[in-house]
Amino acid sequence: MSIEITGVTKSFGDFVALQDVDLTIPSGGLTALLGPSGGGKSTLLRIIAGLESADSGRVVIEGKDATGLPAQKRNVGFVFQHYAAFKHMSVAKNVAFGLEIRKRPKDEIQRKVIELLELVHLDQFAHRLPAQLSGGQRQRMALARALAIEPSVLLLDEPFGALDAKVRKELRDWLRRLHDGVHVTTVFVTHDQEEALEVADEIVVINQGRIEQIGAPDELYDAPANDFVMGFLGDVTRLGGQLIRPHDIEVHTVPVADDPSEVHAGEVARLTRVGFEVRLLVLTVDGEEAQVALTRADARASGVEVGSRVWLRPHRGATTVPVVRAV
Numbered sequence: 001m002s003i004e005i006t007g008v009t010k011s012f013g014d015f016v017a018l019q020d021v022d023l024t025i026p027s028g029g030l031t032a033l034l035g036p037s038g039g040g041k042s043t044l045l046r047i048i049a050g051l052e053s054a055d056s057g058r059v060v061i062e063g064k065d066a067t068g069l070p071a072q073k074r075n076v077g078f079v080f081q082h083y084a085a086f087k088h089m090s091v092a093k094n095v096a097f098g099l100e101i102r103k104r105p106k107d108e109i110q111r112k113v114i115e116l117l118e119l120v121h122l123d124q125f126a127h128r129l130p131a132q133l134s135g136g137q138r139q140r141m142a143l144a145r146a147l148a149i150e151p152s153v154l155l156l157d158e159p160f161g162a163l164d165a166k167v168r169k170e171l172r173d174w175l176r177r178l179h180d181g182v183h184v185t186t187v188f189v190t191h192d193q194e195e196a197l198e199v200a201d202e203i204v205v206i207n208q209g210r211i212e213q214i215g216a217p218d219e220l221y222d223a224p225a226n227d228f229v230m231g232f233l234g235d236v237t238r239l240g241g242q243l244i245r246p247h248d249i250e251v252h253t254v255p256v257a258d259d260p261s262e263v264h265a266g267e268v269a270r271l272t273r274v275g276f277e278v279r280l281l282v283l284t285v286d287g288e289e290a291q292v293a294l295t296r297a298d299a300r301a302s303g304v305e306v307g308s309r310v311w312l313r314p315h316r317g318a319t320t321v322p323v324v325r326a327v
């Protein structure tokens with residue numbers, strides 16, 4: 001096991017940012033710390049890196065107790081959202097920096113830099129200055145620089161957060177492929193559920209300083225531990241006091257003879273077409289506002305329109321979770 005965190009608590013003044021966190025991050029995986037802003041993700045990552053110290057608890061990296069070690073002795077690579085490159089140094093020099101301060105032999109540094117720039121597809125930009133790169137290229141340079149020291153752990157704090165949606169998506173795919181190639185244990189912070197679902201092997205959902213659930217993307221999506229996790233991963237709506245996903249609701253235009261506790265009568269208050277989807281807002285007789293997502297073909301076949309009487313029922317096998325907290 002690569003990173004073991006036990007009983008980590010951290011407060012800033014009287015604000016508790018992390019509360020008694022236990023977490024084991026497996027070797028060689030790509031793990032996402034996912035959660036809403038202010039939940040404690042960055043604080044946890046910084047404690048793993050040694051950039052912040054916990055008030056109590058332990059951090060073990062690759063079997064070695066790192067709790068009291070300074071950042072530079074932990075053998076971790078770190079990339080932030082806004083990467084501070086050395087502006088006056090070429091891309092190659094920036095990547096070489098960590099090796100030069102470690103006084104590695106010149107020929108080894110040169111070989112390593114070429115290898116890394118090839119890995120991040122920046123080999124033709126070796127002699128440019130950071131300012132002459134795009135935002136996405138600069139983050140790739142940051143990754144090459146972090147990987148140069150052969151860290152046992154790579155820590156990324158919203159590495160693509162400042163980039164536009166298209167570049168973000170490209171870099172996400174690219175990070176996944178890079179990781180499949182080098183297999184360095186990687187932990188990355190994101191508040192973007194789609195990013196976590198798409199890239200990570202394992203997701204740790206963090207909220208208000210506590211871990212809500214740990215699992216593979218499919219596990220979290222199909223079997224959320226509670227209403228918070230369900231509400232954070234994908235669209236949800238309420239039906240019969242349960243959280244359910246809008247595409248997991250059946251719409252009938254005649255009453256369905258079924259367990260009455262499962263069927264909710266209502267009226268279509270709004271109908272919106274969004275791309276291939278038709279979204280309905282249904283006001284139920286129980287006073288709920290249920291969002292339903294249908295394919296365009298299903299909506300057409302059912303003949304629903306604004307004002308239609310409808311009967312809603314969860315699809316067989318739909319994931320539902322009781323609403324405990326307001327989501």
Ligand SMILES: Nc1ncnc2c1ncn2[C@@H]1O[C@H](COP(=O)(O)OP(=O)(O)OP(=O)(O)O)[C@@H](O)[C@H]1O
Binds near residue numbers: 012017035040041044
């Ligand atoms: N140095 C600090 N001093 C005081 N409060 C801090 C400090 N660092 C973090 N906090 C507080 O601790 C809480 C957790 O912050 P953290 O950055 O870990 O959250 P996060 O989940 O990473 O959120 P975001 O996605 O917004 O960065 C926040 O309420 C933040 O204001």
